[in-house]
Amino acid sequence: MHARPIARATAAAAFVAGALWLLFDGGSVNYDAAYGLLWGDQVAHGSTPEFVVPLAPTPKPLALILGLVLTPLGDDAATGLRVFSFLTLGGLAVAAFACAAAVGGRRSGVLSACLVLTSVPLLSFGTRGYLDVLFVALALAAAWCVARDAPDHHATVALAVGGLIRPEAWALAAAHVLWIVWRDGRAPRVVLAVAASPVAAWLLCDLVVTGDPLWSLTGTRANVEALGRDTGLGALVTTAPRRIGEIVREPVLAGGVLATLLLGRPRPDRQTAALVALGAVSVVSFAGLVLAGSPVIGRYLLLPSVVLIVLVSGAVGRVGRGDGPAVLLAAAAVLGVTVLATPAQVDRLTGVRASLRAQTAIERDLEMIARAADRFDACRPITVEGHRQVPVVARELGVRATAIRLYRGPTEGLVILAATDRIRRLAALDRSVRPTAGGEPGASRPVAMTPSWVLLKRC
Structure with missing residues (x-):
């Protein structure tokens, strides 16, 4: 990207962040983020971060790094994290706009950003400082870079940072490396090193702090059992689809048929293919984590949910009078469901703002x-x-x-x-x-x- 598009994207993200900040009174710091601030403060003062505490969250390396960076702010560290979180939510809206616009034009981009910013779970997670929102924004940015044939290190760096938040980014980085090898016959050593760096950083962090390189996995399993959270194959089949539905809501679910009819013919464009691959790898990697003992909770399903929002938005932008009856019927169904679902969604948004x-x-x-x-x-x-x-x-x-x-x-x-x-x-x-x-x-x-x-x- 050139300087001017970057400046426009940054300004748009800041504008969205500012509007949401005013709407939600500056948000709050969730439990996981509060521990990240505590761990960063402990490291800054020369002590070992307390990963091994009853019901402590999974220690994401980026959460510790952010806490360390924000520690000099003192009592304002939490405020700094809230500002960062709102900017992240604005960045996600911009990334969703860019990807959807590449599929179906600017109208699709606007629709995608609006759907993201009116999703109750996304607003809840984004305004409370969950880093999972940043992971989704980085993954979308990586898919956009791949589709635009940007230098390989752009997507690699985005996924490496995301890998300090969610392990699914490790699988995405591996898929990106395999794509480079398929395209060029080999992957540069720098790309391989950057792609592997978050895995090494996570294992090393756990080893140094707890003596167990797999502490994040074992600790997560212990918390799942203590809190009685859903996990395993049964939860993957029954709970995960419900969580995705709660994030995207009825209009996007109905739009899945429209996206299937429009985006695959005669063959998917490069942006659509990148998004479909992104969603598929994220679902498969999430399933692997659940089978290994990770819980099925909504914020772990944000990425496939947002990918679905972007694809449906892109499909809506492609609907035209010359389309066949099946496409027009699917588009009419999306419109009808949207009209019927809007009052309930307004009530949800009003409730989440108050909460x-x-x-x-x-x-x-x-x-x-x-x-x-x-x-x-x-x-x-x-x-x-x-x-x-x-x-x-x-x-x-x-x-x-x-x-x-x-x-x-x-x-x-x-x-x-x-x-x-x-x-x-x-x-x-x-x-x-x-x-x-x-x-x-x-x-x-x-x-x-x-x-x-x-x-x-x-x-």
Whole structure:
């Protein structure tokens, strides 16, 4: 790409990010991202990151790197991560636009970006700092580069960065290398080295920190069992299609027929072929991970879902009066389903906006109450209601995550409890791990309070 298209794409991503920032009050930092900030802070201060903590998320190398880079911001590190997350969501919209426009023209690009930005799960993940959204944007960028016959290292670097987020990128990088070998007879050593680098980095990171190069796999399996999440062949067959449907919704599912009729004749163009290959490899690699013990959750299926959105958008842009009755009937079906599904989707978007804004307020109140607890550094231990509060409190207080206890009843030290039952329900995002209801007895006195949390002290 030349400088001008890059500048336009960057400006568009920033504009989308800014609009979403205003709409969702700046978003929040999810549990996984909060641990990334904690790990980066720990490395910056010369200590070993705590990967081996009960219910800690899978340690993505890029999450640690981002946490390390943002640590100099101090109390504003979480804000820096939120800004990065919104820019990532804007970048995904731009990547979806570019790929769909290459298939069906600018109208397809606009439709694809709109569908991405009105997908409730995508908005939820993107505004809460999940790096999976960045992985999808990088994968789409790689497919666009391959279709445009850009230098091989462009797609290779994009997939290498994505490989520090999701293992599916390893399979995508391998497929890209095989394509280069098929095309040229060999792959340059630099391309091979860059393609393999995220695998080596992930294994080395796990080995250095935990002594087990496969800790991410074994730790994920342990969390799946502890949280009771769906995994295995049965979940792959029954749960995965439902999760994709929740992301793309009814109009895109109906548009699958239209895409099949239009995009494969007489033979798929290069952008369509790259997207189909991207979706196929992502599904196969995800299936392999699930069979190895990974859970079937929505954000792991974002890539095939977004690929489907882009392909359907591209197909819509190709519909013309000269098409046969089957194509026109499929297009009419998509239009009809869209009209019928729109009211429900508007309700979902209204609900997710209210929910995400509430989560934002709860998270920022937790940061405030943790800073208030820092005034009582002689009063220990520190107890919180649920495991989701652990990384935020640990980072704000500069303590190890393992030093923070989970509330199981009246206790000495500092206790951070939800201020109301409503906050308690919203804070318990994982229904498998409910925080304990109820409050502390009168022996503990409140020393700080926000609308969401109360700090109790008994020392």
